[in-house]
Amino acid sequence: MADILVVVEQQEGVFKKNTLSAVTAAKVLAGLAGGEVDALVVGNGAGAAADAVAGTGVRKVLLCEGASFAKYLAVTYARAVAQIVKDRGYGAVFAPASTFGKDFMPRLSGLLDAPLASDIVGLEREGGDLRVKRPMYAGNAVGTVALVGSPMLFTVRQTAFDPAPAGGAKAPVEKVAVTVDAGGTTYVSLQETKSERPELTEARVIVSAGRGIKAQENFKMVEDLADTLSAAIGASRAAVDAGWAPNDWQVGQTGKIVAPELYIALGISGAIQHLAGMKDSKVIVAINKDEEAPIFQVADYGLVADLFKAVPELIAELKKLKSA
């Protein structure tokens, strides 16, 4: 089939690793249907991101730079990608299912009148036809989906595709010039959640807290536990709604999807919407004082306990283990 394009997520030139899973998904499609995989970086001063993706085994990297792309905007990015896809006849476009991909890819779908499968977890071939797997109903069903027409668009669930190895031989970088109008949107500001910790979607260990943590100051305890484990911190919707945790810590159907080696849920009941975001974690620990809490049904190690007692004890035990 025609060639495949992966749209790289980057911010101020810094490459986002979730793109690597999109590259893998694109290669799966190339393996099933043929075609070469190229990457596209839209931005300004984004050469380093182009360089990073050049080592992932793509054929070439298109670098589309310009002052109007300095800040990400759905309108400008979708228009630029649409023009490049049309000019060069790509048959498929991939992007991460992050708030970046979820924002501009549907707009691209509308611009190109092209079908989009969101948040895909698998690609298969059945006879001559492509079949796409994607979770629905908060992960309670996995749909098998067929796309009709070309180009086909996909946003990729990061946890479902291993990151493509990034240190390989560098593919050539080709500059493309595209001019677009921002169509009535202007970037104003970003209030960034600053953290020294690993990113939620890339962490090996996540410590997550819910309504059971009761107050913002108690997050200190969560931080201490996260520190002993070099973990990222997550939260349930209830904890975010209460203002105890920033919005981008929310794990779940409508927040971040994570699958770390170890997920520790503290004072989280385990609503369907929360489970949707973490039940593919390798090992799940739940500490909850309610033995009936649904979180225990997915936990490998459930501890019925008051977290205010158990967490300090856990921190102490882990420290003992470290110094042993």
Place this chain on the structure above:
Amino acid sequence: MKILVAIKPVPNPDEKVKIKGDGSGIVLDNIKMVVNPFCEIAVEEALRIREKQTGEVVIMTIGPKASEQQIRTGLAMGADRAVLVEAGTDLDSLAVGKVLAKVVEGEKPDLVLMGKQSVDDDNNQVGQILAAVLGWPQATFASKIEFAADNRKANVTREVDGGLETIEVTLPAVVTTDLRLNEPRYASLPGIMKAKKKEVKVIPLASLGVDTAPRVRVLSYAPPKQRAGGGRVADVPELVAKLKNEAKVL
């Protein structure tokens, strides 16, 4: 300000759905249909804007006749009237976007509010598609909307992966709602009574002349991989020992 709010009926998200034995669909027989929670947030926001500045709030839905029930919920919350484009079958996102665009072109609102995601299909697509088809600005995942004094622009704060981003959009625009935008009100009893008399204009899908041939087709449904789960430990020392020696994650 005139605001159009797109709402979608979905199975009650607090109930765990069952998949039909042959995988052809979801069992909906005993499940209550409700307004998609993100759409409720959109209705609430529209009402708050109208309460601050006067104007009109119009609901639009594409779906079967039975969708009228969820439309009435929105009207009972306080929306003024509604448009139902009656469609026999489920449409995909591109089709919904194009049909909504027809309604928008007819109604000429200053703002379209919708949910960021419907919690059945979890697509997160229609708002952006609609904005593209109309050629309007979009602001997705909104947690705050503030209008300029002349109502020609709005600053929208968006829940993004790295934190909170603010963009300015020129109106008319499409804005999709995130969880923190507001907490929707419940319909009051007088609201429910009044809603019965409010106008719901029904438009047959075929009369709009939109090509709604499916481009994304769900062929079958399967249950997800089940976790073993249910394991218990008695205390913290046992937990740590098991994490180290059994799970080997420490």
